[in-house]
Amino acid sequence: MIIETFILSPFQQNTRIVACAETKIAICIDPGERSAEMFDFIADNNLHLQAIALTHAHLDHIGGVTAVYQIFPDADIILHSDDEDLYYDLPQQPLFMGLSPHQLKPLGLDYETPPPITRKWTDGEVYKVGNLSFKILHCPGHTPGHIILAEETKRKMFVGDCLFDNSIGRTDLPGGNYDQLINSIRTRILPLGDDFTVYTGHGGDTNIGRERLSNPFLLGM
Ligand SMILES: [Zn+2]
Numbered sequence: 256m257i258i259e260t261f262i263l264s265p266f267q268q269n270t271r272i273v274a275c276a277e278t279k280i281a282i283c284i285d286p287g288e289r290s291a292e293m294f295d296f297i298a299d300n301n302l303h304l305q306a307i308a309l310t311h312a313h314l315d316h317i318g319g320v321t322a323v324y325q326i327f328p329d330a331d332i333i334l335h336s337d338d339e340d341l342y343y344d345l346p347q348q349p350l351f352m353g354l355s356p357h358q359l360k361p362l363g364l365d366y367e368t369p370p371p372i373t374r375k376w377t378d379g380e381v382y383k384v385g386n387l388s389f390k391i392l393h394c395p396g397h398t399p400g401h402i403i404l405a406e407e408t409k410r411k412m413f414v415g416d417c418l419f420d421n422s423i424g425r426t427d428l429p430g431g432n433y434d435q436l437i438n439s440i441r442t443r444i445l446p447l448g449d450d451f452t453v454y455t456g457h458g459g460d461t462n463i464g465r466e467r468l469s470n471p472f473l474l475g476m
C-alpha cells in the first residue's frame with residue numbers, strides 16, 4: 256500500500272495519494288490545492304488515478320479538485336450526497352469562515368465552482384482500489400456528509416476532519432453538530448479497532464488505541 260502526504264494549502268490540510276502497490280491503481284484523498292509535486296509523484300510512480308475521493312466538502316479539502324480533474328478527466332469525483340450543497344458552494348465558503356471578499360484573492364481563495372460529482376458514497380459500501388478494499392462509513396458531525404475510508408486488512412483509516420491527534424474536528428461551521436460528531440466517533444470509528452493507524456486531515460498520524468486513552472474529547476469511550 257502506497258501512502259504519500261502533501262501539505263498544499265495555507266490550511267495545512269493533508270492531501271494524500273493512496274495506491275495499491277501491486278496494481279498501481281490510486282486515489283487522491285482530499286486535494287486541497289493544485290500541486291506539481293503531487294502530479295510528479297503520480298507520474299514518477301506510474302500510478303493510474305482512479306478517483307478523487309473526498310471525505311467532505313470544506314474548501315481546504317476540495318480546493319484542488321478542479322486542478323486534478325483538468326489533468327485526470329477520467330477520474331471519478333466521489334462525495335457523499337449530504338455534502339453536495341457545500342461542494343457546489345465552494346466560491347462562497349471563505350465567507351462562511353469569516354473572510355471578506357477583498358481578503359480572498361491575495362490568499363489564493365477566489366475559488367470557482369468545482370466540476371460535477373460523478374459518483375456518490377453509500378454508507379457501508381466497499382470501495383475497491385486495485386487490491387485494496389475501503390469500507391466507507393458515514394460519520395456526520397463535522398459536516399453532514401462526512402465519510403471515512405477504512406482499509407480493514409491493512410488496518411489504516413482516513414478520517415478527514417472527524418478525529419485528530421489528541422483532538423476532534425470543529426463543529427461550529429454551518430452543518431456542524433458536536434453531539435453527532437461524538438456519536439460518529441464512538442459508534443463508527445472507535446469500534447474498528449485500537450490497532451488502526453489513523454490518517455487525519457490536519458496534523459500528524461495517530462492510532463485508535465492512543466486516542467481512546469489520551470484524547471480529551473473521548474474520555475471514557
Ligand atoms: Zn473540514
Ligand SMILES: [Zn+2]
Pocket residue numbers: 268313315316416456457
Ligand atoms: Zn480541514
